[in-house]
Amino acid sequence: xxxxxxHERISEIPAFDESILEPEGEEVVRAVFTMPLQEFKFxxxxxxxxxxxxxxxxxxxxxxxxxxxxxSYSYSKEVLRPLFASYVFVKVPxxxxxxxxxxxxINRILPVNDLRRFIxxxxxxxxxxxxxxxxxxxxxSEIAVGEHFTIQSGIWEGVNGWLSRKDGxxxxxxxxxxANQYVTTTIDPTQFKMTRFEG
Numbered sequence: 773x774x775x776x777x778x779h780e781r782i783s784e785i786p787a788f789d790e791s792i793l794e795p796e797g798e799e800v801v802r803a804v805f806t807m808p809l810q811e812f813k814f815x816x817x818x819x820x821x822x823x824x825x826x827x828x829x830x831x832x833x834x835x836x837x838x839x840x841x842x843x844s845y846s847y848s849k850e851v852l853r854p855l856f857a858s859y860v861f862v863k864v865p866x867x868x869x870x871x872x873x874x875x876x877x878i879n880r881i882l883p884v885n886d887l888r889r890f891i892x893x894x895x896x897x898x899x900x901x902x903x904x905x906x907x908x909x910x911x912x913s914e915i916a917v918g919e920h921f922t923i924q925s926g927i928w929e930g931v932n933g934w935l936s937r938k939d940g941x942x943x944x945x946x947x948x949x950x951a952n953q954y955v956t957t958t959i960d961p962t963q964f965k966m967t968r969f970e971g
Contacts, residue, residue, distance in 0.1 A: 776923050789824045798865045800863070804859070804881050806879065818872075827854055827861070828856065831851075831852065851860075855900070857881070887958055
């Protein structure tokens with residue numbers, strides 16, 4: 773018997789709390805590495821405490837197979853998954869930061885050497901997240917070795933990447949330099965100004 777397939781898509785880009793980019797006084801912004809599958813629960817806890825949080829997400833499909841009244845069908849529902857597994861960005865007053873461990877939902881809080889640069893990186897992550905709602909993003913823990921470039925224009929401005937050829941299509945592997953996380957997407961390299969990375 774043939775299965776019917778229904779699709780439910782997410783079209784709305786999640787809201788972004790801009791205040792996380794503007795710490796004041798004793799406030800700091802940190803990447804919190806949560807226990808597995810605790811990102812959203814920890815984010816909700818922080819919001820209830822009045823802390824600005826940011827969990828960058830990507831769209832993923834969840835498929836359900838159903839049999840009802842002798843008929844089979846499946847439906848796929850688009851869901852939001854963390855772009856970086858176990859990562860939540862939080863703005864918190866420095867004296868209160870160690871109290872986050874009392875939730876038993878976090879593994880560690882990653883140190884930050886340059887807060888301004890770190891906040892700029894969060895801005896880039898948000899650009900990548902928004903772009904992911906108009907084109908596919910693929911999360912990778914390993915990237916192909918190749919020419920290393922810095923993109924200097926467009927939405928990818930400031931991002932480092934490697935160019936590789938797969939299935940006859942040129943792809944940029946875009947490195948987001950936060951805790952060694954990587955995102956792969958396909959772009960047209962003629963649409964961007966790029967220079968060889970000197971680092």
